[in-house]
Amino acid sequence: MSLKLHTAVALALSLVAGKAAAAPSLQELRGCSNQLFTQGNLYTLSSARTNEGLVQCDYLYRNPEDQTTAEAHCWYDKTGNLVRLPDTPVPGIDSDERCATILVPAGFYRLRTSEDGKCVTAMGEGSGAVELQECATDIWSNAKQIWHPQGSTLQVAGTAFDCLEVPESTSANGMNLRIAACNAASANQQFEHLPEKWFVAIPNEKITWLGDSSQCLDIPNGQAADGTPVQLKDCDDNRATQTWYLQPV
Known part of the structure; x- marks a missing residue:
């Protein structure tokens, strides 16, 4: 398509x-963005889960030439707002600068x-x-x-x-x-x-x-x-x- x-x-x-x-229905269902464009490359969502009470969105980029990979992450609180250092659950790793500021609809x-x-x-x-x-x-x-x-x-x-x-x-x-x-x-x-x-x-x-x-x-x-x-x-x-x-x- x-x-x-x-x-x-x-x-x-x-x-x-x-x-x-x-x-009547549930509250609007949210989801990590399916893609993240950062560092000049398009990263694909690989997992979405909770980590210490936060939503953790994990992204993966695979270089088509040499198959090396790179990761990026976004964390959100239960209200759907982006979380930055020092409040991320992995010491020293921040939400990527290109993460959406609010957890998007599914x-x-x-x-x-x-x-x-x-x-x-x-x-x-x-x-x-x-x-x-x-x-x-x-x-x-x-x-x-x-x-x-x-x-x-x-x-x-x-x-x-x-x-x-x-x-x-x-x-x-x-x-x-x-x-x-x-x-x-x-x-x-x-x-x-x-x-x-x-x-x-x-x-x-x-x-x-x-x-x-x-x-x-x-x-x-x-x-x-x-x-x-x-x-x-x-x-x-x-x-x-x-x-x-x-x-x-």
Whole structure:
């Protein structure tokens, strides 16, 4: 997808979110910026986690010529404000001078079964199944594999404003998820990100349904083959199939 089209998708999604702002949902979900341009290079978000009560955003740059790497970091407090030395949790290491001063709203991500695993994919538009499929090599060539958290909804970037949905108002083990027209007032489209509830953790998260917080997004029988549906299942910390690898895009 071109930068122009990518920008248009982001703008359209933000407008839809604005229209639904009065509907009940979680506080605005935050996330580390997916990229950081500093020292003349573009650094990519590699992890987002908490460290001594602060949100720690870690960035990595890999030199394409010799494959050497460099790191950069940004720290934020629980109000989302940038933290600088001497208050950073790593002695002598400051937030990069190019860090955003405020933790930004959550961006765009692929939900993968593992770092090199399958992608959660919307199979239709307006309504349709949600399945695991091979991740596109060119990320934006299949925008139906790209998800944008808005409050407590998960919007699909590659459709006309569709969101992840639980088909029924009551949960049941093995219930397959689908997409449907976004409706921020619908309890069936409300999800929560764990371990943190107010910002997106990178790379590993659990995602629970707010209609029944004991239910997690899950892969049936641990089979991550193309065409496998994504289901709800009783949350179990011992089930690796309930931990999703979020890839910033």
